[in-house]
Amino acid sequence: MNVAASIPTRPEFEPPAYHVREGREGVALDIRNFNLWYGKAQALHGVSLGIQKGMVTAMIGPSGCGKSTLLRSLNRMNDLIDDLSIDGDINVGGFNIYGSGVDVIALRKRMGMVFQKPNPFAMSIYDNVIYPLRVDGVTKKSILDETCERALRSAALWDEVKDRLKESALGMSGGQQQRLCIARGIASDPEVLLMDEPCSALDPIATAKIEELIGALKGHYTIVIVTHNMQQAARVSDNTAFMYLGRLIEYGDTETIFTRPKKAQTQSYITGQFG
Amino acid sequence: MTDISDPGIRNRTTPDGDNAELTQGKKVRRYTADLSATGEPALWAFGGALAIGILLISSFLFMVFWNGITTFWPKPVAVVTLEDGTVLAGEPTRNERFRPGTAILNAMSEEQRAEVEANGGYATRTLYKTANFDLYGDDFRWIPDYTVTQTSYPPDFYTFERQEWGVFIGRVTGLVIDDQPMAYDPQVMRREQREARQRFNEIRRLERGPIGRINHRLEQERLAIRRAQLRHGADSAEYEAAVAEGNARIQELQARFGEIQSQVAAIRALDQRNRVQLEEIGGRSIEPPLSQIVRYYAANDLSLLDKAGIYFSRWGEFLSSEPREANTQGGVLPAIFGTVAMTMLMVVFVAPFGVITALYLREYAKQGRLVSIVRISVNNLAGVPSIVYGVFGLGFFAYTMGVTIDQLFYPERLPTPTFGTGGILWASLTLALLTVPVVIVASEEALAAVPRSMREGSLACGASKWQTIRYVVLPKALPGIMTGLILAMARGAGEVAPLMLVGVVKLAPALPVDGFWPFIHLERSFMHLGFHIFDVGFQSRNSEAGKPMVFVTTLLLLGLIVAMNSTAIIIRNRLKRKYASSHF
Numbered sequence: 001m002n003v004a005a006s007i008p009t010r011p012e013f014e015p016p017a018y019h020v021r022e023g024r025e026g027v028a029l030d031i032r033n034f035n036l037w038y039g040k041a042q043a044l045h046g047v048s049l050g051i052q053k054g055m056v057t058a059m060i061g062p063s064g065c066g067k068s069t070l071l072r073s074l075n076r077m078n079d080l081i082d083d084l085s086i087d088g089d090i091n092v093g094g095f096n097i098y099g100s101g102v103d104v105i106a107l108r109k110r111m112g113m114v115f116q117k118p119n120p121f122a123m124s125i126y127d128n129v130i131y132p133l134r135v136d137g138v139t140k141k142s143i144l145d146e147t148c149e150r151a152l153r154s155a156a157l158w159d160e161v162k163d164r165l166k167e168s169a170l171g172m173s174g175g176q177q178q179r180l181c182i183a184r185g186i187a188s189d190p191e192v193l194l195m196d197e198p199c200s201a202l203d204p205i206a207t208a209k210i211e212e213l214i215g216a217l218k219g220h221y222t223i224v225i226v227t228h229n230m231q232q233a234a235r236v237s238d239n240t241a242f243m244y245l246g247r248l249i250e251y252g253d254t255e256t257i258f259t260r261p262k263k264a265q266t267q268s269y270i271t272g273q274f275g
Numbered sequence: 276m277t278d279i280s281d282p283g284i285r286n287r288t289t290p291d292g293d294n295a296e297l298t299q300g301k302k303v304r305r306y307t308a309d310l311s312a313t314g315e316p317a318l319w320a321f322g323g324a325l326a327i328g329i330l331l332i333s334s335f336l337f338m339v340f341w342n343g344i345t346t347f348w349p350k351p352v353a354v355v356t357l358e359d360g361t362v363l364a365g366e367p368t369r370n371e372r373f374r375p376g377t378a379i380l381n382a383m384s385e386e387q388r389a390e391v392e393a394n395g396g397y398a399t400r401t402l403y404k405t406a407n408f409d410l411y412g413d414d415f416r417w418i419p420d421y422t423v424t425q426t427s428y429p430p431d432f433y434t435f436e437r438q439e440w441g442v443f444i445g446r447v448t449g450l451v452i453d454d455q456p457m458a459y460d461p462q463v464m465r466r467e468q469r470e471a472r473q474r475f476n477e478i479r480r481l482e483r484g485p486i487g488r489i490n491h492r493l494e495q496e497r498l499a500i501r502r503a504q505l506r507h508g509a510d511s512a513e514y515e516a517a518v519a520e521g522n523a524r525i526q527e528l529q530a531r532f533g534e535i536q537s538q539v540a541a542i543r544a545l546d547q548r549n550r551v552q553l554e555e556i557g558g559r560s561i562e563p564p565l566s567q568i569v570r571y572y573a574a575n576d577l578s579l580l581d582k583a584g585i586y587f588s589r590w591g592e593f594l595s596s597e598p599r600e601a602n603t604q605g606g607v608l609p610a611i612f613g614t615v616a617m618t619m620l621m622v623v624f625v626a627p628f629g630v631i632t633a634l635y636l637r638e639y640a641k642q643g644r645l646v647s648i649v650r651i652s653v654n655n656l657a658g659v660p661s662i663v664y665g666v667f668g669l670g671f672f673a674y675t676m677g678v679t680i681d682q683l684f685y686p687e688r689l690p691t692p693t694f695g696t697g698g699i700l701w702a703s704l705t706l707a708l709l710t711v712p713v714v715i716v717a718s719e720e721a722l723a724a725v726p727r728s729m730r731e732g733s734l735a736c737g738a739s740k741w742q743t744i745r746y747v748v749l750p751k752a753l754p755g756i757m758t759g760l761i762l763a764m765a766r767g768a769g770e771v772a773p774l775m776l777v778g779v780v781k782l783a784p785a786l787p788v789d790g791f792w793p794f795i796h797l798e799r800s801f802m803h804l805g806f807h808i809f810d811v812g813f814q815s816r817n818s819e820a821g822k823p824m825v826f827v828t829t830l831l832l833l834g835l836i837v838a839m840n841s842t843a844i845i846i847r848n849r850l851k852r853k854y855a856s857s858h859f
C-alpha cells in the first residue's frame with residue numbers, strides 16, 4: 001500500500017485567520033516551563049519540551065502522569081474544564097497560544113486531534129471527513145469531494161468506504177471509525193496531529209494499519225502520540241518523552257531513550273518494572 | 276418435622292449434601308426465608324393490583340372500541356304490543372335488570388310477581404329507541420319485559436334519518452311529488468329523495484360560497500367606513516367620502532345578495548312541493564319535505580350488503596360532514612380538523628421554546644444554584660393542574676395580549692373582539708405552555724446523553740460552540756427530543772379542561788382555515804373532539820341520544836391520537852436508524 005503517494009497537499013482554501021510566524025528552526029511546538037492545575041491539584045510541573053517539526057514524538061509514562069493533560073494543552077482543549085489554571089508558555093511557530101487575544105478556534109484548526117476512543121459524529125462518513133472544512137465555511141463541492149477522497153486515502157480507508165460515503169459513520173467497525181477520525185483530523189491539512197492513545201481500542205491488525213499510517217504521514221505533519229505501548233512508541237516515533245507524576249523526566253530520540261536511558265526511572269519504566 | 280439443632284446441617288445446600296441426608300433417611304428441613312423478608316407478598320400484591328388496573332383499562336378500551344365500531348350498524352325495528360294494548364315501535368337498544376318498587380309489584384299479576392320473586396326481586400326491562408321526538412317529546416322508552424305480550428319485526432317499518440328532529444320510525448303512506456299526491460313507490464321515492472338532497476346541497480353551496488363571500492365583503496366595507504371614522508373623525512371630509520363610496524358598494528353587494536337569495540328561495544319553494552307522508556305506529560302522520568330525509572331504510576328488510584352500505588355511508592357522513600341536531604347527529608369534521616390543527620400548532624410553538632430552553636440550561640448556563648432552581652421549577656410546572664393553565668391562558672393571552680392586539684390592529688371591529696377572546700392561537704399557546712416542561716426535561720436529558728467525546732471531537736476540529744451544538748449535538752439528541760415532543764403531543768391532544776376557557780366551542784361557525792384572506796384565521800374559536808365528547812355525552816338535551824356518538828367520538832379521538840403519535844414515532848425511528856450505532 002503506497003500511502004505516501006497520496007499525502008494530501010494543502011487544499012486551495014484560505015488559510016485560517018490565525019497568523020503563523022516561524023519560530024525556532026525545527027521546533028513546531030515549544031513548551032516552556034508549563035504548569036497546570038485542576039482546581040488545587042497540580043497536574044503538570046514545569047514541563048519544558050520542544051517538539052520537532054515533521055517528526056513523531058511519543059509520550060510515555062504511567063497512567064495519571066499527565067500525558068493527556070499535556071497533549072490537550074497543546075490545542076487548548078483543556079479550556080472546556082472549569083476551574084483550570086495554567087502557568088508558562090506554549091509557543092506554536094513563535095506565538096504563545098496562551099497569550100492574550102489568541103483565536104482558539106483558529107488554533108484548533110491548525111491541529112488535528114485523534115482521541116483514545118473513536119468519536120465519529122452522528123452523520124455520514126463523507127460529512128464526518130469534511131467536517132473541519134464545513135465549519136470553516138468551505139461549501140464548494142469540488143473542494144469537499146477532493147478533500148474527502150484525499151483524507152480517506154491518507155487514512156488508508158478509501159477503498160473500504162468509497163461505496164458507502166453517504167452511510168452513517170456509526171455503522172463502521174471500531175478500527176474503521178478510528179481511521180475515519182484520523183482522516184477527519186488531517187482533512188483540513190493541519191500542521192500538527194495530536195493522538196491520544198489512538199490504538200488502545202483496536203485489535204493488532206487495525207493497530208498495525210494505524211502505525212503504518214503514522215509512518216506514512218510523518219514528515220508532512222508533526223505528530224504527537226501518547227501511548228502505553230512501549231513497542232509502539234519504539235516502532236513509530238523519532239523522539240520520546242517520558243513523564244512521571246506530572247513531570248517530564250527524560251526526553252530524547254527514541255533509540256537513546258529505549259537503549260541507553262539516562263534516568264533510572266525511565267530505565268525501570270521501559271523495562272516494565274512499574275507503571 | 277424434626278428440628279435440626281445443628282446449624283451446620285441447615286446450611287448445607289449442595290445437592291450432594293441433600294442426597295447424603297436423604298440416603299441417611301433423615302428428614303431435612305430446607306432453608307426458607309421468612310415471607311416478609313423475601314418481599315414476595317408485596318411483589319404479588321403490587322403486581323396483582325397493576326394487572327387488575329391494566330385489565331380494567333384494556334376492557335374499558337375494548338368496550339369503547341366495540342361500542343364505537345358497532346354504533347353505525349343499522350338496527351332492526353321491533354313492534355311490541357304491551358298487555359294494556361299499547362303498541363310501539365322502536366330499536367331495542369339495551370337490556371338491564373331492575374328491582375321493581377312495591378307500587379309496580381302490586382300492579383303485577385300473580386304469576387308475574389312469582390317470577391320476579393324467583394329472580395330474587397329482579398325483573399328485566401329493555402330500552403327502546405322510539406325516536407319521533409317531534410311527536411313524542413322523547414326519544415327513548417324503558418319497557419319492562421314482562422308487560423310485553425307480542426314482539427314482531429314487520430318489514431314495512433322504515434327508519435328515517437332527518438335533517439332536523441332526529442330519527443323517525445314508522446311507515447310510508449304516500450308521496451307528494453310536485454304537490455301531486457301519489458302512492459308510495461320505492462323507486463320514485465329513491466330518485467326523488469336523491470334529487471331533493473342535491474337541491475339541499477345546492478342551497479348549502481350557495482350559502483357557503485356566494486352568500487358567504489358577499490357577507491364577507493359587506494363586512495369589509497363596513498369595517499372600512501368605521502376605520503375612516505376612527506382615523507379622520509366623524510365630521511371629516513375623508514369619512515364622508517368613505518361613507519359615500521362604501522355605501523355605493525354595499526348597495527351593489529346587497530343587490531347581488533338579493534339575487535342569490537331569491538335563487539335560494541326558488542329552490543326552497545320547489546323543495547316544499549316534494550314531500551313524503553309518514554305515519555308513526557300510533558297513527559299520527561307527518562309530511563316532511565324529501566330534502567329533509569338524509570337517509571332511510573326498511574329496518575327489518577335489509578340484506579347484509581344493504582346493512583354494510585348503510586354502515587359505511589354513516590361512517591362517511593360522520594368523518595366528512597358537520598354536526599347537526601345539537602351535535603348528536605351528523606359528522607365531526609370540524610372537530611377533527613380543530614383537534615389536529617390545534618395539536619400541530621401546539622407542537623410548532625412548544626418545540627422551539629422547549630428545545631431552546633433546554634439548550635440554554637444544559638449547554639450555556641453556568642451550572643449553579645440558579646439553574647437548579649429553574650430546573651426544579653420547570654419540573655414542578657408539569658404538576659400544575661391544567662385548568663390553571665386555562666385560566667392563565669384566558670387572562671394573559673386573550674384578555675391581555677389579545678385585547679392589546681385588538682386595540683392596536685383591529686380598532687374598527689371593537690367592541691366585537693378579534694383576538695381578545697378565546698381562539699385556536701391562544702388555545703395552542705396555552706397547551707404549549709402546559710406541555711413545555713415535558714419537552715424541556717426530555718430535551719435536557721437527550722442533550723446530556725450526547726457523549727462528551729463527540730463534542731470534544733467537534734471542538735478539536737475547530738468548530739465553534741454553536742457549530743458543535745448545531746451539527747453534532749442536536750442531530751444526536753434529536754430522537755430524544757422527539758420523544759419529548761411525542762409525549763407533549765399525547766398530553767396536549769387529549770387535554771380538554773383548559774381549552775374550554777380559551778377557545779373551544781360547541782359549534783364553531785367557521786373553520787380556522789378558509790378561502791378568505793389571510794386564509795388562516797388563528798383568532799377563531801374551534802371545535803375539539805375531546806370537548807365534543809363532553810358536550811354530546813353530558814350537556815345535550817337527552818344524553819341517551821348522544822351516547823352512541825360519545826363512543827364513536829371517543830374511538831375517533833383515541834384513533835387520532837394514536838395516529839399522530841405513531842407518525843411521530845415513525846419519524847423518530849427513522850432518525851434513530853439513520854444514526855444507528857454499531858459496536859465493536
Ligand SMILES: Nc1ncnc2c1ncn2[C@@H]1O[C@H](COP(=O)(O)OP(=O)(O)OP(=O)(O)O)[C@@H](O)[C@H]1O
Nearest residue numbers: 038041043061062063064065066067068069070081
Ligand atoms: N478534568 C479533570 N479534572 C480534575 N483532574 C483531572 C482531570 N483530568 C485529569 N485529571 C488529573 O490529572 C492527572 C493527569 O491526568 P491525565 O489524564 O493527563 O493522565 P494520563 O497520563 O493521560 O493517564 P492515562 O494514561 O491513564 O490516560 C491525573 O491525576 C488526573 O486525575
Ligand SMILES: [Mg+2]
Nearest residue numbers: 067068069196
Ligand atoms: Mg490519558
